[in-house]
Amino acid sequence: AQKVTQAQTEISVVEKEDVTLDCVYETRDTTYYLFWYKQPPSGELVFLIRRNSFDEQNEISGRYSWNFQKSTSSFNFTITASQVVDSAVYFCALNRDSSYKLIFGSGTRLLVRP
Amino acid sequence: DAGVIQSPRHEVTEMGQEVTLRCKPISGHNSLFWYRQTMMRGLELLIYFNNNVPIDDSGMPEDRFSAKMPNASFSTLKIQPSEPRDSAVYFCASRGGTTYNEQFFGPGTRLTVL
Numbered sequence: 476a477q478k479v480t481q482a483q484t485e486i487s488v489v490e491k492e493d494v495t496l497d498c499v500y501e502t503r504d505t506t507y508y509l510f511w512y513k514q515p516p517s518g519e520l521v522f523l524i525r526r527n528s529f530d531e532q533n534e535i536s537g538r539y540s541w542n543f544q545k546s547t548s549s550f551n552f553t554i555t556a557s558q559v560v561d562s563a564v565y566f567c568a569l570n571r572d573s574s575y576k577l578i579f580g581s582g583t584r585l586l587v588r589p
Numbered sequence: 590d591a592g593v594i595q596s597p598r599h600e601v602t603e604m605g606q607e608v609t610l611r612c613k614p615i616s617g618h619n620s621l622f623w624y625r626q627t628m629m630r631g632l633e634l635l636i637y638f639n640n641n642v643p644i645d646d647s648g649m650p651e652d653r654f655s656a657k658m659p660n661a662s663f664s665t666l667k668i669q670p671s672e673p674r675d676s677a678v679y680f681c682a683s684r685g686g687t688t689y690n691e692q693f694f695g696p697g698t699r700l701t702v703l
Binding site: 507511512517518519520521522525566570575577579580581582 | 598603614631632634637639644645647680682684690691693694695696697699
């Protein structure tokens with residue numbers, strides 16, 4: 476069975492703080508893909524990143540960074556120097572190789588206060 | 590390039606009325622998905638098309654829901670008759686081309702059934 480757990484329901488930080496959103500996944504597959512999506516207050520779902528199971532190299536994109544650790548089945552997302560515009564619900568998702576189904580976590584609501 | 594286009598963005602209707610939601614996927618994508626998002630159930634996959642053919646409709650709630658994809662650039666999700674419990678945000682997403690497994694979502698249609 477596949478599952479994605481985002482244990483943090485809601486996080487509140489003050490602008491310029493660093494914040495890490497946790498994502499833990501379960502799968503028996505050896506090849507799979509992990510994703511992060513952002514859903515701002517306007518409602519759309521924005522694709523942020525895809526990671527393949529065979530590539531554990533961490534990735535940095537501006538203030539965003541992702542830490543993929545197969546040993547702990549985690550794919551955590553860190554925002555450095557958070558900004559009010561980062562306020563959104565963030566979803567982690569899992570996809571098996573050769574499958575179309577995205578398994579979403581329940582999301583983490585991030586509130587960045589000025 | 591244009592992203593996934595959905596219309597209408599908002600729909601308010603009365604119970605018993607027919608509702609039609611529309612989606613134009615990203616050009617060149619061969620997979621199309623319809624999702625429903627509610628507070629109680631999160632993101633649910635309703636139906637998946639590949640090359641215009643419905644592959645998995647196991648998420649369609651009941652016979653009141655139907656979806657079509659007459660060509661590669663257009664899909665509809667119809668609810669007839671609508672009920673208040675159908676109130677939700679409906680997303681269309683597409684995948685394919687040179688992207689890997691990531692799905693790109695449209696802005697969603699917020700449906701309210703009174």
